[in-house]
Structure formats: C-alpha cells, structure tokens
C-alpha cells in the first residue's frame with residue numbers, strides 16, 4: 311500500500327512553516343509522498359534535508375492539475391480521503407476505510423487530501439470519504455497525524471530507516487543519538 315498526501319491551497323511564503331510540518335508529519339507517520347499544487351523551494355528543501363539525514367524514500371512532488379491527479383488515482387483503484395472538519399467522524403468511518411483498503415488481493419493505495427485555506431467543493435465531491443477528526447476546527451498537522459496513526463494502527467511510530475545518518479536511541483532519561 312502506498313500512501314500519498316495532497317496539500318491543497320498552500321500559500322507561497324505564508325504557509326511555508328505549516329506546510330513543512332504537514333510534510334514532515336506525513337513522513338514520520340508513514341506516508342510515502344507529499345504533493346503540492348505549486349512549488350515552494352523552502353518546503354521542498356526542508357523535506358529533502360530531513361530525508362537525506364534521517365533516511366527513507368519520502369518524496370516531495372508538484373502536480374499540474376490536482377483534479378486530474380485525483381481522477382487518475384481513483385481510476386487506478388486508489389482510495390481518496392479528504393480531511394475536513396465537516397466530514398464523518400473518524401471514529402465511525404475508519405473501520406470501513408481499513409476494510410475497503412483490504413478488498414482484493416493487494417491492499418489499495420490511499421491519497422489523503424488536506425487543505426490550507428478554503429478547500430474547493432470539487433475536493434469534497436471527488437473524495438471517496440470526507441473524514442473529520444472531530445467537528446471542531448483545528449490544524450492540518452493534527453488531522454494528518456491522527457488519520458495516519460489510525461490507518462497504520464500505531465505501527466509507523468516504530469519505523470526505522472536502514473539508510474539513516476542519524477538515529478535516536480530511545481531512552482527514559484538521556485538524549486542518545488547515533489551518527490552513522
């Protein structure tokens with residue numbers, strides 16, 4: 311299963327910090343790729359720098375047409391989830407999504423749409439699932455973290471990268487880091 315995150319509405323300059331956090335959280339919580347609708351070198355460089363030092367194959371990419379991208383993702387049998395405070399509560403819908411993902415012989419790929427500013431109504435219509443992490447407004451970083459954690463059922467928190475140049479040795483007391 312491949313998990314991708316599509317960031318809609320990123321405002322160049324203004325959103326660079328939060329978009330970087332969305333990207334790094336997506337990587338750390340198990341996604342394989344983040345897609346933007348326009349390039350932002352600050353976000354791209356920050357993501358690539360983390361991947362270079364901390365390992366793995368997380369990708370940053372830019373799509374020409376997000377609607378087209380969603381269409382072809384669905385045509386290839388992928389599941390599209392839009393995170394929105396207006397959607398169905400994650401507590402009710404997640405079991406259905408996990409079952410749907412397992413239908414057929416290979417588990418289906420997943421595309422998660424996450425907004426910055428107001429999300430166009432087409433995103434709601436194109437999504438297979440409009441999912442809320444509660445119906446209160448909060449942050450895209452919190453929303454993506456909780457969705458990915460539920461999707462991977464906690465397992466991504468143990469992820470290790472053999473090619474990492476830096477590795478943390480978990481400790482209940484000390485800061486212990488291995489430089490390879």
Ligand SMILES: C[S@@+](CC[C@H](N)C(=O)[O-])C[C@H]1O[C@@H](n2cnc3c(N)ncnc32)[C@H](O)[C@@H]1O
Pocket residue numbers: 393394395396423424425426427428429441442443444445446447448449450451453
């Ligand atoms: C700061 S919010 C902006 C929401 C914007 N006012 C709108 O109407 O779409 C940015 C993104 O965070 C995510 N988000 C915020 N609160 C959420 C919630 N309770 N559940 C799921 N996603 C949420 C959504 O993806 C949203 O597009």
